[in-house]
Amino acid sequence: MDLNFTPEEQAFREEVRAFVHQGLPPEIRRKVLNGVPISRDDHIAWHRILGAHGWGAPSWPTNFGGTGWDPVREYIFEEESASSGAPRLLPFGLRMVGPVIMTFGDVAQQQRFLPRIASAEDWWCQGYSEPGSGSDLASLKTSAIREGNEYVVNGQKTWITLAQHADWIFCLVRTDPRVKAQAGISFLLIDMKSPGITVRPIITMDGGHEVNEVWFEDVRVPIENLVGEENSGWTYAKFLLGHERTNIAGVGGSKRELQRLKNIAASERKHGKPLLEDPWFGARVAQVEIELMALEITSLRVVSADAARKAPGPEASLLKIKGTEIQQALSELMMQAVGPYALPLQDEGEAAGPAYAPQLAATYCNFRKTSIYGGSNEIQKNIISQWLLRL
Amino acid sequence: MDFNLTKEQEQLSDTVQKFVARQYPFESRKAILKSKDGWSREIWAGLAELGLLGLQVPEEHGGIGAGAIETLLTMTAFGRGLLVEPFLPSAILSTVLIRELGSSTQQENHLPKMAAGELIAVPAHGEPTARYELAHVSTSASRDGDGYVLTGEKSVVLHAPSADLLLVSARTSGSIDSEAGISLFLVPRDREGVTLRAYPTLDGQRAAEVRLEEVKVSRDALLGPEGEAFSALAAAFDVGIAALCAEATGALQASLDATIEYAKTRKQFGQPIGKFQALQHRMADMLMHVEQARSMSYLAAVRCTETNAKVRGKSLSAAKVLIGQACRFVGQQAVQLHGGMGMTDELMISHHFRRLTAIELTLGDTEHHLEKFMRSEGL
Numbered sequence: 165m166d167l168n169f170t171p172e173e174q175a176f177r178e179e180v181r182a183f184v185h186q187g188l189p190p191e192i193r194r195k196v197l198n199g200v201p202i203s204r205d206d207h208i209a210w211h212r213i214l215g216a217h218g219w220g221a222p223s224w225p226t227n228f229g230g231t232g233w234d235p236v237r238e239y240i241f242e243e244e245s246a247s248s249g250a251p252r253l254l255p256f257g258l259r260m261v262g263p264v265i266m267t268f269g270d271v272a273q274q275q276r277f278l279p280r281i282a283s284a285e286d287w288w289c290q291g292y293s294e295p296g297s298g299s300d301l302a303s304l305k306t307s308a309i310r311e312g313n314e315y316v317v318n319g320q321k322t323w324i325t326l327a328q329h330a331d332w333i334f335c336l337v338r339t340d341p342r343v344k345a346q347a348g349i350s351f352l353l354i355d356m357k358s359p360g361i362t363v364r365p366i367i368t369m370d371g372g373h374e375v376n377e378v379w380f381e382d383v384r385v386p387i388e389n390l391v392g393e394e395n396s397g398w399t400y401a402k403f404l405l406g407h408e409r410t411n412i413a414g415v416g417g418s419k420r421e422l423q424r425l426k427n428i429a430a431s432e433r434k435h436g437k438p439l440l441e442d443p444w445f446g447a448r449v450a451q452v453e454i455e456l457m458a459l460e461i462t463s464l465r466v467v468s469a470d471a472a473r474k475a476p477g478p479e480a481s482l483l484k485i486k487g488t489e490i491q492q493a494l495s496e497l498m499m500q501a502v503g504p505y506a507l508p509l510q511d512e513g514e515a516a517g518p519a520y521a522p523q524l525a526a527t528y529c530n531f532r533k534t535s536i537y538g539g540s541n542e543i544q545k546n547i548i549s550q551w552l553l554r555l
Numbered sequence: 556m557d558f559n560l561t562k563e564q565e566q567l568s569d570t571v572q573k574f575v576a577r578q579y580p581f582e583s584r585k586a587i588l589k590s591k592d593g594w595s596r597e598i599w600a601g602l603a604e605l606g607l608l609g610l611q612v613p614e615e616h617g618g619i620g621a622g623a624i625e626t627l628l629t630m631t632a633f634g635r636g637l638l639v640e641p642f643l644p645s646a647i648l649s650t651v652l653i654r655e656l657g658s659s660t661q662q663e664n665h666l667p668k669m670a671a672g673e674l675i676a677v678p679a680h681g682e683p684t685a686r687y688e689l690a691h692v693s694t695s696a697s698r699d700g701d702g703y704v705l706t707g708e709k710s711v712v713l714h715a716p717s718a719d720l721l722l723v724s725a726r727t728s729g730s731i732d733s734e735a736g737i738s739l740f741l742v743p744r745d746r747e748g749v750t751l752r753a754y755p756t757l758d759g760q761r762a763a764e765v766r767l768e769e770v771k772v773s774r775d776a777l778l779g780p781e782g783e784a785f786s787a788l789a790a791a792f793d794v795g796i797a798a799l800c801a802e803a804t805g806a807l808q809a810s811l812d813a814t815i816e817y818a819k820t821r822k823q824f825g826q827p828i829g830k831f832q833a834l835q836h837r838m839a840d841m842l843m844h845v846e847q848a849r850s851m852s853y854l855a856a857v858r859c860t861e862t863n864a865k866v867r868g869k870s871l872s873a874a875k876v877l878i879g880q881a882c883r884f885v886g887q888q889a890v891q892l893h894g895g896m897g898m899t900d901e902l903m904i905s906h907h908f909r910r911l912t913a914i915e916l917t918l919g920d921t922e923h924h925l926e927k928f929m930r931s932e933g934l
Contacts, residue, residue, distance in 0.1 A: 165564075165624050166557045167857050173556065236556055443929075450929045454873045461850035468558050482843050548842060549835035553815050 167461065169240070177240050184248040187213050193249035199424070199498075199523045201372065202251050204287075204329045210251050211284035221258055221282040228266055228274065229282045235467045239411065246416030247423075256325070257281035257288040261334040263407045264351065264400050268392035277332075277353070291321040291335035291354070291378060292401070299543050301336070302345040302398060306380060308337035308352060315339075315352060315390070317360075317383040323537070327363050327376040330356050340395050351397035353389040360384075368533075370526040371509070405539065412480060412538065413463045413487035418456055421494045425449060428520055429501045439501060452493045459486050478551035481544035488534035488541065499528040558853075560624070567621075568628040574605060575636035581903045584637060592717055593761040594640045602640065603672030611650040611794075616666035623794070627801040627856040634805025637903075637910055639760050641714035644677035645669065647798050649722050651791040652678065656739060656779030665720070665741075676720035676741075679709040679765050680788065687923040689789055690734045694767060696725035702773040703727075705740060705748075708766050713917075715763035716753040718744050723767065727782045734785040739778040746770055758913035759906065789864060793871045796918050797859035800852040800878045803914045807845045807881055810889040810907045814838060817893055817904075834892060841885050848881040869931040872924040879914075879921035886911035 169177065192206045214220050222241050224230020233241065246252065262281050265273050280286040297304040306319025317337060327333065333354050340348030354361070360383040366375045392400055429440035429449065439445050466479045499506045505517030506525040515522040535541045549555045560568065578601060587595045602608050610625055612618020619625075626647070633642065646669070653665050653676070668674035685691035694707025705725050715721065721742045729736025742749065748770035751763040779787060815838060818829030828834055851874040858870035886908045890897035893904050900906075915921060 165560060165853065165857065167853065169556050446929050447925055450925055450932065451876075453932075454876050454925075454928065455847070457854065457870075457873050458847040458850045458877050461854055462846055464556055465558055465850060468556065479846075482846060486843060486847065542836070545836045545839035546832070548839040549832075552842060553829075553835070553838050555815065555818065555829040555835050555838065 167464075169236075173236060173240060176237055177244055180241050180244040181248060183217060183219075184245055184250050187217065188248065188250050189213075192251060196249040196251055197420070197424070198520065199421075199527050204326070207251060207254060208284050208287075211253060214253070215283045220284065221262070222253070223258060224262065224266070224278075224282065228262075228278050235471045236464075239464065239467050242411055243416030243419070246414075247420050249420075252414075252417065254287075254326070256290050256330075257286065259407055260290055260404050261288050261332075261353070264334070264391060264404050267403065268351075268396075268400050272388065273353070273391065286331045287326070287329050289324050289327040289330035289333045289356075289378075291324060291333045293323045294320060295322050299540055301401070302349065304336055304338060304349065306335065306337050307341070308339050308350060308385070310339070310387070311384075313387050315385045315387065317352070317354065317380045317385055319380050321378045321380075322375075323366070324363075324376045324378045325374060327356070327378050328365065328373065332356060333378065334391075336397050336401055339397075343395070346398040348395055349397040349401070350394050351391040351400045352385055353391065354380075354383065354385050358383050358385065368530065370529040372526070372530060374530075406480065411463075411467075413459055413483035414491060415456065415460045415463050415487070418459075418487070418490050418494060421491070421498070422449075422453055422456060424520075425494055425498050425501065428498055431518065431520075432501050432503070445497075445501070448497060452490060452497065455486070456490055459483070459490060462486070478547055481539075481547045482552075484538060485535075485541045485544050491534050492531050495524075495528045495531040499524045560628075564624055564628060567625055568632065570605060571607065571629050571632040572635075574601065575632050575638070579636040579638060581906075584639070584906075587639065588759045593755060593759070594714075594717065598638070599640050599672050602642070602646075603670065606670075607642075608646045608672050609670030611647060611654065612666045612670040613654065616662055616670065618666065618670045623797060623856040623860055626794075626798055627852060630798045630801035631805040631852070634802035634807075634910075635809045637759075637806065637906055639758075641675055641677060641717060643795060643798055643802075644713045645675045645718070648678050648791050648795045649676035649720075651794050652722055652739065652778065652787060653741075655787050655791065656784065658775075660775070661741070661778065674720065675714070675718050676722060677712060677714050677718040678724070678791075679712045679715065679721040679742075680724045681710045681712070683708055683710045685710075687919040688732065689792065690737065690785060691732050692724050692726045692737050693731050694723065694725040696727050696738055696740065699771060702771060702776070703740065705742065705767045705770040705772065708764065710764055711756075711762050712765045713756075713760060713762045715744065715751055715765055716761050720744065721749070721765065722778065723765075724784060724788065725767075729782070736782045737784045737788070738781050739784040739788070740772055740776045741778055742767075742770060742772055742776060746772070756913065758910040760913075786864065789868070792918055793867055794859045796871045796875050797852075797855035799914055799918055800848075800855040800874050803878045803882055803911065804845070804849050804852040806907050806910050806914070807848055807885050810885050810904060810911065811838070811841050811845050813904050813907070814841065814889045814892050817896075821894075828892075837888055837892065841888050844881040844884050848878045851877045865931060869928060872919075872928040872931065875919055875924040876921050876928060879924070882911035882915045883921075 195202050221230040222238055226232035265277055294304050308315040308317045335352045335354055336349050337352050338348050339350040360381040362379040364377040365373045430438050432439040434442045502521040505521040508516040510522035606619045607629055609618030610621045613620045650669055696703045696705050721744055723740045723742045724737055726736050727738045748768045750766045753763040756762050819827050821828050854870055855874035858867055861867040889904050890908050896902055897904050
């Protein structure tokens with residue numbers, strides 16, 4: 165047993181660090197390090213810079229244009245990128261639909277879609293949830309009826325992250341309403357420019373526009389956009405959820421945010437001394453740091469187990485819960501650190517309070533999402549009960 | 556980055572687990588607890604035979620000079636079976652102290668016997684007003700001709716009643732909380748002036764308050780250089796914390812396993828209580844504590860021999876905090892989910908509960924280590 169990275173892994177870490185420092189535009193780095201939301205163009209710019217370096221698809225095998233890194237290298241890449249202020253690569257193409265197309269798609273689909281994901285030419289979004297189908301995803305109602313060489317899609321999807329920028333959406337649709345819920349679902353790839361698609365923004369409590377409703381009215385989708393077999397979509401969806409949860413602990417990002425919290429708490433004053441030296445506040449910071457230390461090792465244990473069995477396991481649920489609890493605790497402590505200066509919302513002109521203060525309350529509000537999305541933490545506990553505890 | 560064990564380590568782990576399962580079933584353990592010494596010489600001899608008492612003893616002194624991972628595996632297995640033998644104070648803490656501080660004569664005199672199970676030595680360090688502060692030593696050692704005279708009181712000295720030898724810390728100079736000026740002495744337990752008030756502890760082990768009244772020892776009782784024992788004490792106690800963390804992991808996993816098993820068999824309202832979501836989610840929370848604790852037991856094991864005291868101390872304190880909290884949560888919930896049965900002495904779960912409670916209180920509690928962690932961060 166050895167918790168140190170090998171010299172080769174260390175050298176790889178240095179390589180990633182050097183590349184990010186040299187390749188990442190300073191404006192993007194500034195935003196990430198200060199918790200400012202990054203734009204569509206920022207995401208695409210960074211992904212294309214990585215793509216030009218051959219790192220556009222860090223989690224993919226080389227035969228599909230990926231880097232072919234093992235899970236440990238992938239982990240190091242994510243951690244170094246996060247601590248160096250790079251945006252996290254969006255998961256919708258790379259971690260969600262990409263692996264599904266690789267595993268269940270036909271050659272034509274692989275050739276058509278995968279290179280454009282790796283090169284950031286296509287922006288993908290995920291069409292899973294519906295107004296009546298959240299945790300009970302299999303109850304989804306959006307229908308796809310076969311007419312000749314097309315499916316006609318009708319229904320409504322919701323909570324679609326960044327659909328306003330998307331070129332494509334992958335959707336779970338009902339192709340057979342007569343059978344058991346899970347058995348009548350198919351996995352469709354739909355062009356967002358198709359007539360009959362309407363995107364409506366949902367404004368969240370932080371004032372941000374991150375999620376959307378997507379409406380389908382007689383949207384015609386060619387049958388070659390069906391992935392795998394008709395009515396086998398549930399299998400692909402579960403496969404996708406497993407991949408989505410890989411590295412979901414977000415240890416690298418949390419390490420960066422912990423440092424930001426310490427910087428803020430070192431600047432703030434309580435009783436004339438740095439807030440970080442206050443025993444009450446300091447103890448809460450220490451508590452999160454200790455849990456993050458443990459989560460890092462737990463993550464790496466899961467990474468090596470995944471590497472050995474070549475598939476993600478149910479332990480990912482544990483990482484999702486702990487990871488999001490830590491992310492939420494950090495965002496809460498950062499807001500708490502600035503005291504009353506968490507209250508003024510940044511509008512136009514100069515913000516009130518210290519320069520780091522204006523975004524903190526919004527981020528705290530925004531981060532409440534983390535324990536809800538990707539399978540709520542309660543659903544994750546159901547998965548743990550069923551698959552790890554075998555209850 | 557490698558979580559795999561070597562073939563030898565796997566064999567060792569397997570052997571110890573089998574030994575515990577075969578030699579230490581719950582009913583035998585009950586009988587051991589009721590015996591006069593409160594622990595078993597027969598088991599002790601068995602541990603010696605397996606080489607486990609020599610894990611921390613170098614090969615030239617009859618040990619196997621194994622690393623921290625072997626100790627981790629051994630202690631995890633002990634935690635599952637709840638061994639009450641004086642392994643931690645004698646085979647870990649005192650062995651490490653004699654190995655690190657002892658002259659070659661002292662090592663030659665004691666380590667082979669300790670590895671063979673013929674000599675039990677325990678540290679007598681804590682004091683009534685010290686809480687968990689390692690540097691707080693008021694017991695005095697004054698020069699007396701060629702030797703020393705020791706006077707003071709040592710508190711909750713684990714397994715002192717069975718010890719042949721006490722490793723007594725005493726101040727040869729400096730103020731009561733000073734790191735400098737602490738010396739260690741090898742004192743036979745039956746030496747004139749040493750009196751014990753023995754008692755059982757919460758978790759069924761034995762301990763004593765040890766009073767030293769003008770105890771005369773010769774110069775060769777001094778272990779290591781005079782006044783410079785602190786850093787060795789801190790290092791040995793960190794090895795002890797790592798061992799305790801590993802033991803906790805075994806006891807935590809056993810508590811979770813027993814709770815799951817109980818939830819599958821106990822029926823209420825016409826179904827196993829494990830089918831109720833409120834209880835399922837509680838057990839999921841327990842599992843998360845257990846896995847996080849296991850991760851920290853690994854960190855503690857690989858860092859406990861780190862020579863940079865600051866890096867070492869920070870990691871060990873972090874591990875003890877997280878594991879102390881896991882001991883509380885998992886222990887409490889295991890009893891809760893067993894219902895009334897969890898309260899009884901009859902079920903092993905209440906014994907695990909008591910040991911988990913005791914582990915949190917041993918070698919620094921959660922608060923002590925949280926504060927130490929914050930200090931190491933410069934907070």
